[in-house]
Every structure is written in structure tokens, then in C-alpha cells.
Amino acid sequence: MSQLPEVAANPYGAELAAAKKAVALAARLCQRVQRGILQSDVQSKADRTPVTVADYGSQVLISLVLKKELPSQSFSMVAEEDSKDLRKDDAQEILEHITSLVNETIVNDGSYNMSLSKEDVLAAIDGGNSEGGPSGRHWILDPIDGTKGFIRGDQYAIALGLLDEGRVVLGVLGCPNLPLKSTNMHNGSSSGDQVGSFFFATIGCGARVEALEGSEPQKISMCSIKNPADASFFESFEASHSKRDLTSSIAEKLGVQAPAVRMDSQAKYGALARGDGAIYLRIPHKGYIETVWDNAAGSIVVTEAGGMVKDASGNDLDFSKGRYLDRDRGIIATNKYLMPMVLKAVQEAIKEEQ
Numbered sequence: 001m002s003q004l005p006e007v008a009a010n011p012y013g014a015e016l017a018a019a020k021k022a023v024a025l026a027a028r029l030c031q032r033v034q035r036g037i038l039q040s041d042v043q044s045k046a047d048r049t050p051v052t053v054a055d056y057g058s059q060v061l062i063s064l065v066l067k068k069e070l071p072s073q074s075f076s077m078v079a080e081e082d083s084k085d086l087r088k089d090d091a092q093e094i095l096e097h098i099t100s101l102v103n104e105t106i107v108n109d110g111s112y113n114m115s116l117s118k119e120d121v122l123a124a125i126d127g128g129n130s131e132g133g134p135s136g137r138h139w140i141l142d143p144i145d146g147t148k149g150f151i152r153g154d155q156y157a158i159a160l161g162l163l164d165e166g167r168v169v170l171g172v173l174g175c176p177n178l179p180l181k182s183t184n185m186h187n188g189s190s191s192g193d194q195v196g197s198f199f200f201a202t203i204g205c206g207a208r209v210e211a212l213e214g215s216e217p218q219k220i221s222m223c224s225i226k227n228p229a230d231a232s233f234f235e236s237f238e239a240s241h242s243k244r245d246l247t248s249s250i251a252e253k254l255g256v257q258a259p260a261v262r263m264d265s266q267a268k269y270g271a272l273a274r275g276d277g278a279i280y281l282r283i284p285h286k287g288y289i290e291t292v293w294d295n296a297a298g299s300i301v302v303t304e305a306g307g308m309v310k311d312a313s314g315n316d317l318d319f320s321k322g323r324y325l326d327r328d329r330g331i332i333a334t335n336k337y338l339m340p341m342v343l344k345a346v347q348e349a350i351k352e353e354q
């Protein structure tokens, strides 16, 4: 991996290199499985097995690569998946499948000379069972974020963050289906039609994007729109993940003209960070509590690109409380000019709803 001056001088440079390597390898496994799903007939598309295999496989590879690349560091990871279901008698075929997929991905990559047993796979998955918290270092992993998008053949992300003494200090987002070229000319990128965006950020060092297949990293920044009428906003593709009556009333209050851009996964945070849109509204239905792995990597990519990420009350997100975020009333990401207006509109809309 090329040592850019900013990476060499980066206090989390070694962790960043390891995290990028881990996410890139997991992305290869996910891409292979997604191609298989899309080629299969309709009947097996409705079967959840392929996505399950990819979720677990991605988590195994990431936990493995981080341990291999950072052998002297103690390892703690808060990850979405656990091995409980895979330990059941009727899951042995799936476990076999995951094990061969992981081993084939390792062989094709060629960086490591090893072969995992089914027990190794289960142990690697359970490497993600940490509770996180305010002290020490914890990796935060969503091995496939946007599972529903993954099945549809749409956007998904492999999202890896690092928490250090309660703060997110690093984030890597692999977005295999997100075009590298910004859909907005704000950042003036001209990378042709290449698909696969790889976002990464470390605290105090800015946010960057490169091609998932490898290219010169480019620094990214949020759009600098000051008038909400010129803004466009992102929200979940899945209606069940977002209160659309609330987001449309917020957009109306702000005078937003453009229709909502609906996209699965933390690819939204990446797209926002490079200026593809101006606002991301994540307002779940009442009672839903956000997990840390759905937001950690994405939020540092946005803040390092000069953006802000707040909850509906205007507080910073607190990733130090364990596996869940402490809030249940929404997440707002936008630039510093728009944040006060967006927060005001969000709070008014929530109040009117009650």
C-alpha cells in the first residue's frame, strides 16, 4: 500500500492500512455473492441464505485481516453478526459454504497462506461480540450494511470504524456499487464510469475516496450550499427504515425543491461527504434504537469531510454507550451552514407530529 505523506504522519496510519485491506477483501467476497444472487432465478432470490453467507463471510475476513495485520494490538470488535444460529445442527451446510467461500477468497487474494476450519470460522465471527464502551479501543463493524439493497442488487456498504476512548477515530466504507464519479460537479471528479467507491477517514486527517479496485485517493469535502432551497437530501430506500411523512414535512419547511434521493446503507454518508447531496435525514419510526455499526464509519467520513452529524436534539452522537446509540429520534448529517436550519425544521416537525 502506498504510504501517502498524510497517512505516514497519521497516528492511526497502521490501523487505517489494516482496515482498508480488511474491507477490500470482504468486498470481494460480497461482490462474488451478489453476482451469484442476481444470476440466480427468482425463487432462490427470495431465499435469505446467500446474503447470510456474505454477512458472515465478510465478518470472518475482516476479523482475520485485522488480527493478522495488527498482531501486537489487543483485539475487541463490536460487530453485527454472531455465531449462535450457525452452531445449530441444521446450519452445518451453510457453515460449510461460508468456510469454503472464505478460504477461496483468501487463496484468490494471495496475501495469506492459511486455510480456516469451520471452528475457526465460528471463532472469527464471535470475535465481534464485544460490548464496546468508553474505554480502550474497539473496532465497530457492519459486515454488510444495507442487506435489503444487497439482495436487490442496489447499494450496500462494508462499514468498519474504530472507537478509541469513546471517540470514533477512523472509518472505512467500501461501497461496491456506488459510482466513483460524483453525481454532482461540486468536487469536479472525472473518473469516467468506474463503479466501486472506497471512502476512508481518520480523525484530524480529512476524508478521502478512491476506487475500490485501487486508484489515487482524492480528498473529499461536503457541498457548501447555504440556501436549503438549493439542497437535495438523502434518506433510506426502505420505507420501513425512515419516517417519510416526517422527512417530507421537514423538506417542505426548508423549501427543498428536489425530490428525496433514496439509497440503501452508509453509502449515503459517503455520497454526502463528497457533495453528491447536502442533507441526510435518518428519522426512524418511534421505538427503533440505532446501532453503533450502522453509523460509526459513515459519520466520521462526513465529519472529516467538513460536515456535521447530530441527533434530533442537536447533540453529537455518542458511540461510547455499547452496541446501541443512546438516542431514538433520528440522525441528521449536513454542512455547518445548513445544520441550524435543518435542526429547527426537524424539531418543529417532530413537535407537530405529537
Ligand SMILES: Nc1ncnc2c1ncn2[C@@H]1O[C@H](COP(=O)(O)O)[C@@H](OP(=O)(O)O)[C@H]1O
Pocket (backbone or CB within 6 Å): 080, 142, 144, 145, 146, 147, 148, 235, 236, 237, 238, 240, 241, 242, 263, 264, 265, 266, 284, 285, 288, 291, 294
Ligand atoms: N425499522 C428500522 N428502522 C430503522 N433502521 C432499521 C430498521 N430495521 C433495520 N434497520 C437498520 O437499517 C440498516 C440499513 O440502513 P438503510 O435504511 O440506511 O439502508 C440496516 O442495516 P443492515 O442492513 O446491516 O441490517 C438495519 O440495521
Ligand SMILES: [Mg+2]
Pocket (backbone or CB within 6 Å): 142, 144, 145, 146, 293, 294
Ligand atoms: Mg447495517
Ligand SMILES: [Mg+2]
Pocket (backbone or CB within 6 Å): 080, 142, 143, 144, 145, 146, 147
Ligand atoms: Mg448488516
Ligand SMILES: [Mg+2]
Pocket (backbone or CB within 6 Å): 080, 147
Ligand atoms: Mg442486519
